[in-house]
Amino acid sequence: MKKIYSLIVVAILGTTTMFGQGLGASLDYAMWNGTMIENSETTGSTIIAVNYTHNLSEKMDLVGSVGYGMGFGVVPMKADLNYRITNKLFANLGMGLYMISDSTYDANAIGVAEEGSTDVVEGSANEFGINLGLSYQVTSAISLGFNYNMIKGGDYDLNGMSFGLSYAFGSKSSVTKEDKEKK
Numbered sequence: 001m002k003k004i005y006s007l008i009v010v011a012i013l014g015t016t017t018m019f020g021q022g023l024g025a026s027l028d029y030a031m032w033n034g035t036m037i038e039n040s041e042t043t044g045s046t047i048i049a050v051n052y053t054h055n056l057s058e059k060m061d062l063v064g065s066v067g068y069g070m071g072f073g074v075v076p077m078k079a080d081l082n083y084r085i086t087n088k089l090f091a092n093l094g095m096g097l098y099m100i101s102d103s104t105y106d107a108n109a110i111g112v113a114e115e116g117s118t119d120v121v122e123g124s125a126n127e128f129g130i131n132l133g134l135s136y137q138v139t140s141a142i143s144l145g146f147n148y149n150m151i152k153g154g155d156y157d158l159n160g161m162s163f164g165l166s167y168a169f170g171s172k173s174s175v176t177k178e179d180k181e182k183k
Contacts (some may be wrong), residue, residue, distance in 0.1 A: 003129075022053040026065070027031030032072050034152070045071035047162065059084040063092070073101035076149075078131060086138045098127045098151050125157070127151045141168045 028047040049067030056062055061082040068075055080094030134148035142165070148162040 011117045017093075020131075022055075022168070024051045024053065024165035024166055024168040025049065026067075026145075027162050028067070028147075028162045030069065030072075030073075030074075030149070030160045030162035031037075032158065032160040034158040043072060045074055047074070047076065047164075051166070053168070056081075068180045073103075075099040075101065077148060080131070082135070084129075085121075089128070089138070090132075090135045092135065092147070093130075095128065095130050096149075098129055098149075100127060124135035133162075135166070142166070143168075 008050055026049045027045075028049065029046050030047055032043050032045065047067040047069045049065045051063055051065035054062045054064075061084075063080045063082055064078070065080075066075070068076045076093050076096050076098050078096030080092045082090045082092045127150035129149055131147050131149040133145060135145035137142045137143045144163045145162075145166060147162045147164075149162065151158040151160070
C-alpha cells in the first residue's frame with residue numbers, strides 16, 4: 001500500500017508540466033540508530049527519492065520529497081525549507097512523515113500505556129519527525145547534502161543521519177542578482 005502512494009505522487013509530479021522546472025531525484029545513504037532498532041541487523045538504508053523545489057523568495061525554497069528506503073525499510077515524505085546562506089551553501093529545516101516498514105521496528109516499537117500500568121500499546125509504523133541539515137550546490141543541477149533526522153525521542157528514540165547526492169532535472173537557473181550584476 002505504501003508503494004502505491006509513492007507511485008501516485010511520482011505519477012502526478014511526472015505528468016504535470018508545471019512541475020517540470022523544479023523536479024529532481026536524489027540518492028541518500030541513511031544510518032539509523034536508537035533503542036527502537038537496537039536489535040536490528042540492518043541499521044542503514046539507501047533511499048531513492050523524487051523531490052520538487054518551489055521558489056518562495058530569492059533566498060528561500062520549499063522542497064517536498066518522497067522516497068523509498070532499501071535496507072532498513074523506510075518511506076520518508078518530507079517538506080523542507082531551504083535557506084540560501086551563500087551562492088553554494090544552503091541550510092534546511094523541515095518535517096516529515098516516515099512510514100517504517102522494517103520488521104525489526106515493529107518488534108521494538110512496543111511501549112507501556114501509562115506509568116505503573118500493565119497495558120501494552122502497539123507502536124505506530126508511521127512516525128512524524130523533524131530534520132535539519134546543510135547542502136552544497138556543486139553545479140546548477142547537482143548538490144551534496146547532509147541531514148539529521150529526529151523521528152522519536154525520549155525512552156524510545158530513533159534518529160538518523162543521511163548523506164546524499166541530488167540531481168535537478170530541467171534545473172532553474174541558479175544565477176542570483178549578484179551574479180547578474182557582476183556580468
